[in-house]
Structure formats: C-alpha cells, structure tokens
Amino acid sequence: MSGFVATALVTGGSRGIGRAVARTLAGEGFQVYLTYVSKAAEAAAVVAEIEAAGGKARAFALDVSRAEAVEAFFREEIKEKVLLSVLVNNAGITRDGLILRMKDEDWDSVLDTDLRGPFVCLREASKIMVRQRRGRIVNVVSVVGQMGNAGQANYSAAKAGLIGLTKSAAKELAGRDITVNAVAPGFIETDMTGGLSEEVRKAYQDQIPLRRLGSAQDVAEAVAFLASDKAAYITGQVLAVNGGMYC
Ligand code: NAP
Helix, strand or coil: CCCCCEEEEECCCCCHHHHHHHHHHHHCCCEEEEEECCCHHHHHHHHHHHHHCCCEEEEEECCCCCHHHHHHHHHHHHCCCCEEEEEEECCCCCCCECHHHCCHHHHHHHHHHHHHHHHHHHHHHHHHHHHHCCEEEEEECCHHHHHCCCCEHHHHHHHHHHHHHHHHHHHHHHHHCEEEEEEEECCECCHHHHCCCHHHHHHHHHCCCCCCCECHHHHHHHHHHHCCHHHCCCCCCEEEECCCCCC
C-alpha cells in the first residue's frame, strides 16, 4: 500500500467527540474518512472545515448497526483503496431508562450501535490491517462502562462489553503490530449530554475532582495520542478522560 495516504476512519465524525477527533487527526496529517448516520450537513461542514485548514477528508453515510452496510463500506471504499492506519470506533447512542421499564428495543438499539457496530468495524478493519501488518484501533467507551450508572443499564453494558472486546482484540492482533485501546470519557459537553437539566449537570460536576465538564477536544487529544507512533508500545488499555471522577 505504499504511495497511499495514511487514512483514519472515524465513525460518528459529524458531531461532538467524533468531530473533534476528525479535526485533530486531520491536523496530524491523516486523510480522514468520517461517517454519520443522518446529519449529512453537519458531516459536510466537518469536511469543509478540515479542507479549509489544508487537510483531506471525506464523509460517508453509514449506519454502524447494520453489519451488511459496514461490510460493503469496507469492501467498496477502504479495501485496496486507502492505507487504513487508524480506526476510531466513536459512533454511539443512548436510550436511557430504568431497568424495570426498559423496553427490549431500547436495549437492542444501544447494543447494536454501541457494541455490535464497533465489533463489525473492528473485524473488517482488522482483516485489512493484518495484511498491512500495522494499525491502530481506538474504541470510545465510557466511564459508565467502568462504574455503572442507574438509568443506563443498556449503555453501560454495551460500553463494558466494548472494553472486553478491546482487551481481547489487543491480544489477538498484537502479533501483527496492531494496537487496540479504549478511551473512556467521563461527562463531556456534546449533544449527547446537552439535553440534561441544569440540576443533573451540577450533580455530575460536583462529582468531578477537576470541577469542570470535559470538552470533546479533551477526548480527541487522548485518541490522537493512542493513534500515534508515540503509543506504539501501549495496547489493551483503557485511558480515562474523566477529570478524576472515577479512578
Ligand atoms: P453525539 O454528539 O450524540 O454524536 C454521536 C455521533 O454518532 C454522531 O456523529 C452521529 O451521527 C453518530 N451516530 C449515531 N448513531 C450512529 C449509527 N447507528 N451509525 C453511525 N453513526 C452513528 O455523541 P458524543 O457525545 O460525541 O459521543 C461520541 C462517543 O463518545 C459515543 O460513543 C459516546 O457513547 C461516547 N461518550 C460520550 C460521552 C459524553 O459525555 N458526551 C461520555 C462518554 C462516552 P449523526 O450526526 O448523523 O446523528
């Protein structure tokens, strides 16, 4: 694959943490392929912003919960078309509710998007990276996958599962110089958390020793580090970016 531009694939790159990751990796010199599920205008704006700064990016509509669509995307846009240096499994959703009232569909949609989606992306990326004999995979998990959270049993289970996937994949892929790590954000200011009441935000902030909510850029810096050569000897780890709220 020599002669190809090193490419970083960021799922859910149209908004929030994924957008910050896309911009940061583009700034590090990667061509960035970012995906979105419904917000085409936001994704196009991220591409335009990266290009205006002198970088290279493309946006693709891809629902990560649809395995056949993910497989087709890797076959048609990635395999033998780019040097896939980095995969950032960032796309994620929440469907909060207490266990006693949680509908099966809320369980399934979160598990499909937040765990099965990253698994299929990781599997398809691994097939390519194994042949390249190099690669970096970073999974965006969550502090609630480590500590649990009332009202987020589905989301916590998906993120805890993704931590297990990260550690297993790290062991399977290390022999081909592919590292697999996770970044576990705490409470980060994005659309995902934007709907919470002031009272709930204040309650979270009071639990954070650094006394502020995190920014998408705080998370992007950790992802960029794990995606870089500086992290060449780090694999199977979960890097918390949570202001100290869970150690
Ligand atoms: P966000 O602002 O809600 O953005 C979510 C992104 O994921 C969007 O780009 C969205 O695309 C995309 N997406 C959603 N469902 C998808 C699907 N089925 N297929 C492909 N893309 C999909 O979320 P965020 O706060 O940046 O969160 C990003 C990641 O960080 C998630 O994995 C989340 O669980 C994790 N995280 C967030 C926090 C936090 O406090 N914000 C804390 C811990 C972990 P569209 O724009 O097209 O909808």
